[in-house]
Amino acid sequence: MEGFGVHTSMWTMSWDKKGAEYAVSQAVRYQMDFLEIALLKPLDVDAEHSQRLLEKNNMRAICSLGLPEGAWLSKNPDTGVEFLKVALEKTAQMGCEALSGVTYGGIGERTGFPPTEMELDNVARALGEAAAYARSLGLLFGIEPVNRYETHLINTGWQSVAMIEKVGAHNMFVHLDTYHMNIEEKGVAQGILDAREHLKYIHLSESDRGTPGAGTCDWDEIFAVLAAIDFKGGLAMESFVNMPPEIAYGLSVWRPVAASADEVMENGLPFLRNKARQYQLL
Amino acid sequence: MEGFGVHTSMWTMSWDKKGAEYAVSQAVRYQMDFLEIALLKPLDVDAEHSQRLLEKNNMRAICSLGLPEGAWLSKNPDTGVEFLKVALEKTAQMGCEALSGVTYGGIGERTGFPPTEMELDNVARALGEAAAYARSLGLLFGIEPVNRYETHLINTGWQSVAMIEKVGAHNMFVHLDTYHMNIEEKGVAQGILDAREHLKYIHLSESDRGTPGAGTCDWDEIFAVLAAIDFKGGLAMESFVNMPPEIAYGLSVWRPVAASADEVMENGLPFLRNKARQYQLL
Amino acid sequence: MEGFGVHTSMWTMSWDKKGAEYAVSQAVRYQMDFLEIALLKPLDVDAEHSQRLLEKNNMRAICSLGLPEGAWLSKNPDTGVEFLKVALEKTAQMGCEALSGVTYGGIGERTGFPPTEMELDNVARALGEAAAYARSLGLLFGIEPVNRYETHLINTGWQSVAMIEKVGAHNMFVHLDTYHMNIEEKGVAQGILDAREHLKYIHLSESDRGTPGAGTCDWDEIFAVLAAIDFKGGLAMESFVNMPPEIAYGLSVWRPVAASADEVMENGLPFLRNKARQYQLL
C-alpha cells in the first residue's frame, strides 16, 4: 500500500469479469499504482480471474467493504467474523495486500445512541479474530472511520486508534477518508495527527464526493500534514459520481456530484496528483 | 431578521416556561440580537408567556422546526399543512418574525431514491398553502436545505431557490446552514451565491457542530461572500454541544462535539462576532 | 477586458517584433482571450506591427507599465503625464483597450514615510490629466495597488478607490493582483469587496509569483467573491518564473519561483481555468 491509486467505483460497482477487466484497463490507462476493489459480495468474486488480471497488468490492489446487516460486529460478531474470513480469503487469493473499509459494521448502522461498552467489546473481539486470520494469510487489516450518519461506532481518527489499541493486533491500521474527516475532525488534519503511525491508507475524496479540488476540503492542509508525519501509505482517489440507485441509499447520494466521470479524471485526478507531488508524497 | 443571534439549543431543548426564561436571560447576557426558538412541539408552547417574556427583555425571535413523520409534506401534504398552520399561529402569537427550518419535511427523511416529481409537487403545493397562511399572519416563511443524510429532498442552495420559484410565494426565503453547506456545496460559499437575494437567514454552525472556529469551515470565505452579496439577514450561531439523547438520533451526534457549552460561548462566539464585524456584517 | 488572459512575461519581457510574435503565437496556442503587454519602453514599440499582429490573430490586448523614476507622479507629475500620454498613444495605436498597472509611480517607490497630502495631490492631478487623455483616445485607464515594499502610495483596494474618487474620472478603474492582496488585504477578498464596481481587471498571481494553485492564495475565496460581486472584467494569469536579471530587482525575485514555465502552463493554467469555470466566471 503505497503510491497513488483509485477506488474502482470510478469505473464499476460490479467486480465481475467484465467490470474487473474494464476497471483494470482504465487503471492502467491512468497510470494508477493500485486499485481499491469494492468487495461487496465476496462469494461472487472469481478470485483466480482477478488474480491473473491484476498480475498480467502489474496492478497492485487492496480490497474494501462494509458489512451486511446480519454480520455487523456490534450485534452479530460471530457471523461477522465468518463473513470477514471469507472476504480475507478472497483478498488473499486475488493477491491483494489488505482488506479495509468499514470492516467493523455497516454503512448506515446507527442505534440512535452512542456506542455502548458491549457494542465496542463485541467489535473489538471480532476484529481481533479477523485480524489474526488476516495475519495468517499475510494480510494487513484496516478500519475506516466514517461520518456520524453512516455509523455511530467509529467516526474519527482517535476513535480508530482507540479501537486498534483495544484489539492489540499489529497488522491492523487506520484508513482515513477526507470526506468523513471534513465532517468529523476538529480541523481536517486532526484525524491524521491522531492516527499518525497507525495511518497506512487514505481516501482522497472531496467534501461532496464529487470532483477533487472543487469542494471545501483544504487539500494543502491535508497533504502538508501527511508529509509532516512522513506518511508512506496509499493515497486513493474516491468519487461517487453516478452511483447506481441500489448503492446510492447507503451513501445518500441523490444527485450527480460531478458533471461526469470525465470531469473527475480530467480535472480532479491531476489536481490531486499535482498536490501530492508538491508535498513530495509521490 | 437581522443582527447576530443564537439557536436556543445552546441553553435548552425544552421551550417550556423554565427553559424559555433561562434561554432569554442568557441571550440577554450575551447581548444577542435575537433568539431562534426550536418549535418541536408547537401545541405545548405557552405563546402568551413567550410573547411577554420576549417583549419584556426586548428580545426578537424567530421559530424553526422539522416536521414529525406523519406530517412530511412529500407524503402527507395535508397533515403537514395543518401542522405548519398551528406552528405559524404560535409563531405569530409569540411575536416572532418568521418560521423556518426543515419546514418541508423531517430531519432524517430519506426514501433511498432521488426526490420524485410527485414528492416535489406535494412539497411545493403544501409550502404554497403554508406560505399564504404565513403571509396572512404577517410572517416570513423559510426553508433550510440540509445535508444528504438528513433529507433526500433539498440539500443545496440552488435546490432551495428552485423550490421557492416553483412555489412562487414572495414571503418565502432561503435559510442556509454552514454545517450543511460544508458537506453539500461546491465550495462553502456556493450556496450563498446561488441563494443570493433569497437568502435571509443563515446558521453559523461549525463543520462538526461544535465550537465555531475550531473546525473545517472556511469562515473568511463565508463572511466575505455574505458581504459581497450585501447580506442583511440574520446570523444565527448554532452548536449541538451536549444534546439530550432523544434529540441526538435525528442529528446523529454521538459524542460531545465541544468540551463544554462554555467553550462555545467563550471561544466560538467571539470568533464569529469578530469575523462578522471584520466583514462589516455587524 | 473580459475573459481569461495572460501577462506576456510568461513568454517575453521584450515586446520587440520577435518577442511579440512569439508571445502572440503562444497566447493563441493556449486559447487566451487577451494578452497583457508590458509596455516598459513605450517609445521603442512598433505599434503598427503590434496592431497588425494582434488583429491577424484575433487577439485582444491591454497594456501595463510602471513609471521610470524621473516620471513618478508624486514627485514629477508633469514629466509623468508626458510619459503616460506617449504610452496611451502607443496603447491606442496597438488597438488595445486600456492602459493599467502602476500608472501612478514606480515599482519600488518608497520615501520611508506614509504618503503625504502633497504626494497624493500630485498623483491625483496627474492621473486626472492622463485619464482625460485616455478618454480622448477611447481608452480605459487603470491603477494597480501593489504591496508595501513596491510602493508606499497605494497598497490596497480601498486606497485605489479613494484615489479614483479623488480624481473623479469615469474611465478609470481598479486593477487588483492576488499576489499583492495576499499581503495587504484583511482577508484575500477584502480588496475585491472594497473595489467592487470599480474593479475591471485582476491579476491572478500566486503568493510567491510561481505556479498558480501551488502557493498560499485562497483561490476559492477569491473566485467566489468575484462571482458574488458579478465581476465581468479581465482575469489575467501572471507568473514571474525565470525573470531576466534586470527585471528581477524591481520585483525582488531571487530564485526560480516555479520549476519551469511549462509547470505554470501545464499545472497552473488549468487550475485557474477550472476554478474560474466552477464559479461561472468563464
Next chain:
Amino acid sequence: MEGFGVHTSMWTMSWDKKGAEYAVSQAVRYQMDFLEIALLKPLDVDAEHSQRLLEKNNMRAICSLGLPEGAWLSKNPDTGVEFLKVALEKTAQMGCEALSGVTYGGIGERTGFPPTEMELDNVARALGEAAAYARSLGLLFGIEPVNRYETHLINTGWQSVAMIEKVGAHNMFVHLDTYHMNIEEKGVAQGILDAREHLKYIHLSESDRGTPGAGTCDWDEIFAVLAAIDFKGGLAMESFVNMPPEIAYGLSVWRPVAASADEVMENGLPFLRNKARQYQLL
C-alpha cells in the same frame, strides 16, 4: 524557548528602563511565557537592569535583531561578527536563552541579484564564528528567513537549513515567521516541513502584520503542521501595529495595520492561543 510569548514591539520599540519595565509588566498581565526583546542597539542596553527585571517577574526572554548596514555579514563579515559578539554578550548578561532574527544581515539588504557564492560564504563563516561564541556563552543562535523584499539572501525554510548545514554549528536553529512564509513558501506550511527538527522558534504574525486571525494566513494549516512535526519551541506573537516612523521604513508599514494595539491583544491573542491549544501546542 517554549510556550507562548510575544515580541516586545507590542509595547515598546525602546528597550530602555522605562520601555523594559512597561513591556515586562504587560507580558505578566497577559500571562506570557516569554518575551522577545528587540536588541536594536545592544550597547545601549542596561543588561543588569533587564536581568533583574526579568528574574523578578519570572519572565523568560530571547533577544532578536537585524544588523546595521556596516555589519552585514555578506559584505563586512568581521564587523558583523564583532557586532554579534556584543549582542550575544548582552543576551547572556540579560539571562536570555537565545539570540535570533536576521542575524545574518540587514532588513532591506538587497543587491539586486541572487545571492552570490561569495556572499553566502561570508555569511556562513561569520555565522560560524558567532555561533561558536554563542555556544561559549551557553546560548542558542537562530536565523530568520525574511521575505524577498527584506533580503535577497535567505527567504525560505529550506534556505535556512542549507545555511545551517553549511555552517555546521549545533547550537544554531531556524526561526520562522508566518508573515514571511505566507509570501515565500509553496504552501504556508512548507517552511515548517523543510525546517523540521531545526525549527525551534516561530513568529506568529498575520499576513499584513496586523491582528492575528484577521488576515490571509491559514492558521489551521500552520498549527496542524507544527503539531505534526512535534514542535516544542517558542510560539511568539508579533504585530507591527503603530510603528514609530523611524522603524517603519525597514518594515514598510505605511498605515496602521490594526485598529489598535488593544484589538491585537483582545482579538488576536485569544485567537492564537485557542488555536495553539486546539492543536495541543500549549
